[in-house]
Amino acid sequence: MPIITYSPAYTIVPTYECFNRCSYCNFRVDPGADKWMTLDRATQILADLQDKDVCEILILSGEVHPRSSRRQAWIERIYDLGNLALEMGFLPHTNAGPLSFREMEKLAQVNVSMGLMLEALDPALLAGVHRHAPSKLPQIRLEQLDWAGKLQIPFTTGLLLGIGESAIDWESSLQAIADIHDRWGHIQEVILQPYSPGSQESFSGMGFDIQKLPVVISLARQILPTNVAIQIPPNLIPNPDLLLTCLNAGARDLGGIVPKDEVNPDYHHLQLSELTSLLANAGWELRPRLPVYPDRVHDLSDRLQAYVRTSKACLV
Numbered sequence: 001m002p003i004i005t006y007s008p009a010y011t012i013v014p015t016y017e018c019f020n021r022c023s024y025c026n027f028r029v030d031p032g033a034d035k036w037m038t039l040d041r042a043t044q045i046l047a048d049l050q051d052k053d054v055c056e057i058l059i060l061s062g063e064v065h066p067r068s069s070r071r072q073a074w075i076e077r078i079y080d081l082g083n084l085a086l087e088m089g090f091l092p093h094t095n096a097g098p099l100s101f102r103e104m105e106k107l108a109q110v111n112v113s114m115g116l117m118l119e120a121l122d123p124a125l126l127a128g129v130h131r132h133a134p135s136k137l138p139q140i141r142l143e144q145l146d147w148a149g150k151l152q153i154p155f156t157t158g159l160l161l162g163i164g165e166s167a168i169d170w171e172s173s174l175q176a177i178a179d180i181h182d183r184w185g186h187i188q189e190v191i192l193q194p195y196s197p198g199s200q201e202s203f204s205g206m207g208f209d210i211q212k213l214p215v216v217i218s219l220a221r222q223i224l225p226t227n228v229a230i231q232i233p234p235n236l237i238p239n240p241d242l243l244l245t246c247l248n249a250g251a252r253d254l255g256g257i258v259p260k261d262e263v264n265p266d267y268h269h270l271q272l273s274e275l276t277s278l279l280a281n282a283g284w285e286l287r288p289r290l291p292v293y294p295d296r297v298h299d300l301s302d303r304l305q306a307y308v309r310t311s312k313a314c315l316v
C-alpha cells in the first residue's frame with residue numbers, strides 16, 4: 001500500500017508572548033503577560049511522555065523582539081528545552097520565528113529539524129493581516145530559508161492559505177521555495193496550511209475555502225522538486241472525503257499529530273486509530289516518521305545522528 005506519514009509529536013511552548021500581532025493569531029499574548037516554560041516543568045512533561053508513543057517535541061514559540069534585553073535569555077531557554085528533550089530521548093523540531101544567523105546556528109545544535117512558514121510573498125499583506133508583524137516581512141523569511149540551507153538544517157516551511165493573498169501568490173511563493181531548495185537541498189517538507197478562524201484572534205476572516213486545497217496541492221506538486229513532501233494538517237480539513245482528495249492530489253504527510261494543536265486550539269485531531277482506518281479503507285498505509293526525514297539525517301552533526309539512532313525511535 002502507498003504510504004502516508006505523520007509525526008507522533010507533543011508541543012512545548014517556551015512562551016506565548018509575541019511582539020508581533022498577526023491578526024489571525026490565536027496563540028499570542030502580550031509581551032510580559034505569561035511565564036516562560038521552566039526546565040523543571042518541561043522535565044515533568046517529558047517524563048510523563050516517556051511511556052507514550054511520542055517521538056518529536058515541537059518547540060513552538062511566540063517571539064521576543066530582536067533588540068529586547070530579554071532576547072538572549074529567550075534563545076537560551078529554547079536551546080535548553082531542545083537539549084533537555086534530546087537528553088530525555090526525544091527529537092526536537094523548533095519553530096521560533098526569524099532568528100539571527102548566530103541564533104539559528106546555535107539552535108541547530110539541539111534540533112534534528114527546524115521550521116519557519118514562508119506564509120506568502122504578497123506585499124499587500126503588510127497592510128493587512130501583517131500590519132503589526134515585522135517578523136512577517138517576506139524578505140526576512142526568504143533570507144531565513146536561505147540561511148537554513150547554508151547551515152544544512154533539515155527544514156520545514158510552507159504557505160498559510162486564505163489570509164488575503166492572491167492566487168498568483170501561491171505560485172510565486174512555491175517557486176521561491178523550490179528555488180531555495182534547488183540551491184541547498186534542505187527543504188524536507190512544505191506545509192499547505194489553510195488559515196482557520198479561531199476564537200482568540202482579531203481578524204475573524206472567512207478562513208480558506210477548503211474545497212480549493214486539492215488545487216493548491218496539485219500546483220505545489222508541479223512546482224516543488226519530488227524529494228520535497230507536501231504536508232497537510234488533517235485537523236483543519238473538515239471531512240474525510242476531502243482529506244482523501246488531498247492525498248490523491250499529492251499530499252503525503254499529515255505533520256505532527258499532537259494532543260493539542262497549539263496554533264489552532266479550536267480544531268482537534270481524530271484519534272490515530274480512526275485516521276489509520278480511514279486511510280486504510282482508501283488503500284493508504286498511515287505510518288509514523290521522525291521529525292527529520294531519512295534522506296536528511298546525514299546532514300546532522302554526529303551528536304544529533306547518535307540521538308536519532310537511539311531515540312525512542314518508536315518507529316523505523
Ligand SMILES: O=c1nc2n(C[C@H](O)[C@H](O)[C@H](O)CO)c3cc(O)ccc3cc-2c(=O)[nH]1
Nearest residue numbers: 007058093095115116156255256261263291
Ligand atoms: O501541530 C502543528 N504543527 C505544526 N508544525 C509542526 C509539524 O507538523 C511537524 O513538527 C513537522 O512536520 C516536523 O516533524 C509546524 C512546523 C513548522 O516548522 C512550521 C509550522 C508548523 C505549523 C504547525 C501547526 O500549525 N500545528
Ligand SMILES: C[C@H]1O[C@@H](n2cnc3c(N)ncnc32)[C@H](O)[C@@H]1O
Nearest residue numbers: 024025026117160193194195196263
Ligand atoms: C506556526 C504557524 O502557524 C500559522 N498560523 C498562525 N495562525 C494560524 C491560524 N489561525 N490558522 C492556521 N495557521 C495559523 C503561521 O503561519 C505560523 O507560522
Ligand code: SF4
Nearest residue numbers: 018020022025028062
Ligand atoms: S503567528 Fe507567530 S508571529 Fe504572528 S502573532 Fe502569532 S506567535 Fe506571533
